[in-house]
Amino acid sequence: MHDILPEQAAAWHHLEEAARKVVTAYGYRNIRLPILEKTELFSRSIGEVTDIVEKEMYTFDDRNGESLTLRPEGTAGCVRAGIEHGFLHNQLTRIWYMGPMFRHERPQKGRYRQFYQLGVEAYGMAGPDIDAEIILLSARLWRLLGLRDVRLEINSLGSPEARAQYRETLTAYLRRHVDALDEDSRRRLESNPLRVLDSKDPGTRAILADAPSLTDALDKDSRTHFETLCGILEANGLPYTINPRLVRGLDYYSRTVFEWITDELGAQGTICAGGRYDGLIPQLGGRPTPGCGFAMGLERLLALLETQALLPPTAAVDVYCVSLGDAARMSAMKLAENLRDALPHISVLAHCGDGNLKSQLKRADKVGAGIAVILGEDELRDGTVVIKPLRDGSEQRTVAQSELVTSMKALCAKENEVQ
Ligand code: ATP
Ligand code: MG
Numbered sequence: 001m002h003d004i005l006p007e008q009a010a011a012w013h014h015l016e017e018a019a020r021k022v023v024t025a026y027g028y029r030n031i032r033l034p035i036l037e038k039t040e041l042f043s044r045s046i047g048e049v050t051d052i053v054e055k056e057m058y059t060f061d062d063r064n065g066e067s068l069t070l071r072p073e074g075t076a077g078c079v080r081a082g083i084e085h086g087f088l089h090n091q092l093t094r095i096w097y098m099g100p101m102f103r104h105e106r107p108q109k110g111r112y113r114q115f116y117q118l119g120v121e122a123y124g125m126a127g128p129d130i131d132a133e134i135i136l137l138s139a140r141l142w143r144l145l146g147l148r149d150v151r152l153e154i155n156s157l158g159s160p161e162a163r164a165q166y167r168e169t170l171t172a173y174l175r176r177h178v179d180a181l182d183e184d185s186r187r188r189l190e191s192n193p194l195r196v197l198d199s200k201d202p203g204t205r206a207i208l209a210d211a212p213s214l215t216d217a218l219d220k221d222s223r224t225h226f227e228t229l230c231g232i233l234e235a236n237g238l239p240y241t242i243n244p245r246l247v248r249g250l251d252y253y254s255r256t257v258f259e260w261i262t263d264e265l266g267a268q269g270t271i272c273a274g275g276r277y278d279g280l281i282p283q284l285g286g287r288p289t290p291g292c293g294f295a296m297g298l299e300r301l302l303a304l305l306e307t308q309a310l311l312p313p314t315a316a317v318d319v320y321c322v323s324l325g326d327a328a329r330m331s332a333m334k335l336a337e338n339l340r341d342a343l344p345h346i347s348v349l350a351h352c353g354d355g356n357l358k359s360q361l362k363r364a365d366k367v368g369a370g371i372a373v374i375l376g377e378d379e380l381r382d383g384t385v386v387i388k389p390l391r392d393g394s395e396q397r398t399v400a401q402s403e404l405v406t407s408m409k410a411l412c413a414k415e416n417e418v419q
Contacts (some may be wrong), residue, residue, distance in 0.1 A: 001113045001196070001258065007314060008302075010314045010315045010337070011305065011306070011312070012298070012301060013300055013315075014312050015145070015298060015301060015302060015305065016098065016118075016298075019118050020146050023118075023137065024093040025140070026133065028094040028095060029080060029082065030095070030096055030097065030098070031081065031096070031097050033071075034077070035070060035102075035340070036071070037069060038059070038066065038067065038326075039067040040071075041069075041077070041080055041284070042069055042071075042072060042215055044284060045075070045283065045284055046076065046252065047192070048191075049097065049188065049192040049250065050195070053131070055104065056076065056103040056105055057069045058073055058102050070102035072103055072117075073295060074097050074099055074121075074282070074295060075119065075293060075295070075327045079122045079280055079286065079291070080284065081122060082281070082286065083286040084285065088123050088286055088289045089287045089289055090348065091124050092123070092124040093121075093123040093124060095120070095121050095122075095386070096119065096120045096121075097118070097119050097121075097296075098117070098119075099112070100114050101112050101115055101116070108267075109268060110265055110300050111268055116299065117154050118294070118298060119294060120137065121291060121292070121293035122134060123289055123291045124290065125290060128226070129232065130292060131225075131229050131255075131256040131275075132232035132236075134292060134294055135238070136153065137166050138260060138272050138296070139238055140150070141296075142198065142260075145301075145310060146223065146310045147301075147305070149262060149263070149403075150262050150304075151260070151261055152239065152243060152258060152260055153240070153243040153259050153260075154240050154243070154258040155257050155258070156215070156226040156255050157194075157214065157217075157253055158219055158223070158255065160254060162222060163194070163254070164215035164216055164368050165217060166194075166214055167193055169212045170197075170211060170355060171189060171190075173212055174193060174211070180206070180207050180266050181201075181204050181207065182204050183205070184199065185204045186263075194247050197211075197214070197247045198245075198247050198248070214244050214247075215242070217315070223397070226256065229256060230287050246259060247405070248273060248275060252280040254276055254278050254279055255278070256272060256276040256292065257273075257276075257403070258272070258275060258386075259271070259272065262302060264307050265307070268296075268300060273292020273294060274292070274295060275293075275294070276292040278291065288400055291312065303394050314368070316369065316370070317364075317367040317368055317372070318346040318348065319339060319346060319347070319371050320349050320351065320364030320367065320369035320372045320390075321336045321348065322364065322372050322373065322374040322375065323351060324374075324377065325380070327377075328375045328376060331380060333350055333403070335401065335404060338374075338405055342405040342408075343412060357374070358370075364390060366417070369390055370389065370390060371387060371390060372386075372387075373385055373408075374388055379398070383400060383401050383402075384399060385398070385399060385400075385401050
């Protein structure tokens with residue numbers, strides 16, 4: 001688990017703001033849910049035989065002896081809340097969330113034990129149009145951020161029945177090659193054979209190259225659904241690749257699944273993943289309602305933004321108020337408040353504590369201030385204040401304290417023009 005320090009905050013804000021803009025542009029509404037849920041919520045929804053439930057959850061008994069888990073993902077909580085508050089059945093709901101998730105994985109670049117996800121979920125819509133919408137939404141975020149070279153892979157897992165039948169075909173094939181499979185895959189062969197398709201083991205992947213294809217096993221309705229989705233993506237000029245081995249790590253998907261992948265982050269190249277999960281809501285005790293959604297990993301997105309030099313510069317202070325002596329400090333605090341009243345969009349840092357002129361100006365430089373406002377004993381006596389530009393080399397000048405706000409407004413307007 002890692003700390004996010006103030007130096008990194010500008011990058012996070014940049015990403016979060018872009019994300020908020022995009023989800024709002026599609027009419028999605030924010031939901032904020034607890035970080036802890038009952039353990040059974042995750043074992044029932046994500047599936048017992050998945051990496052997450054088998055070995056990645058932070059689970060403990062609370063003081064009442066109830067088993068609780070730090071959420072490893074957001075979909076289960078959204079569905080739990082939807083059943084509880086009745087926003088699923090007979091409704092059309094579009095929601096989004098952002099927040100920390102927890103998985104006990106081996107930490108490495110792009111893989112952490114606490115990481116942040118932005119997710120969207122859409123309920124009550126069974127057609128391929130909403131699948132396409134959430135994919136278009138994610139693509140719009142990449143455009144807004146300026147990201148290059150992320151590719152879209154899509155697949156269909158078919159109906160639960162078609163999937164069950166394919167499961168048989170696949171199991172029969174894999175049993176014939178059981179000796180060449182890695183240990184995890186051998187175990188999954190009996191409990192959850194589709195997950196074998198997801199294996200990263202080279203030996204298993206070689207066997208999979210000739211395995212029967214999920215695409216050939218699709219039922220007619222799922223095929224039409226998938227073709228329509230592809231058609232919408234094409235009509236919107238969104239390139240994609242069909243990857244028949246894409247199954248996703250969670251059990252609850254049906255029909256559409258997709259991932260956005262980059263080659264610039266090494267092994268942890270999936271920045272966003274999602275799909276349709278029509279069976280999940282009844283599985284958790286709700287009335288049958290279709291659902292689909294995705295989640296993106298914010299650390300991976302930030303790493304990619306950094307690699308592609310797309311991060312904004314660190315946020316700097318605009319004005320640093322320097323004051324010398326107790327009486328001047330009193331007035332400077334008041335002047336700083338006046339500036340914040342009059343110019344709410346700029347940041348004004350008033351010096352607190354000790355420090356002579358030189359050391360205060362040094363601090364002003366360190367926090368990146370563009371202008372220092374200086375109040376010493378002379379200025380206090382004369383009712384004036386010094387405005388000292390720190391970056392552009394222009395001359396400092398003395399103005400009446402009553403003129404400070406007007407002068408600063410003019411200066412800020414000029415700066416905006418230059419930009
Ligand atoms: P992976 O194959 O990388 O383990 P996953 O299938 O477990 O991913 P999802 O559960 O679909 O991932 O989560 C959606 C996204 O969240 C991922 O595509 C990734 O960007 C991000 N993510 C998942 N696990 C982590 C982690 N441990 N640290 C950082 N980001 C993560
Ligand atoms: Mg994982």
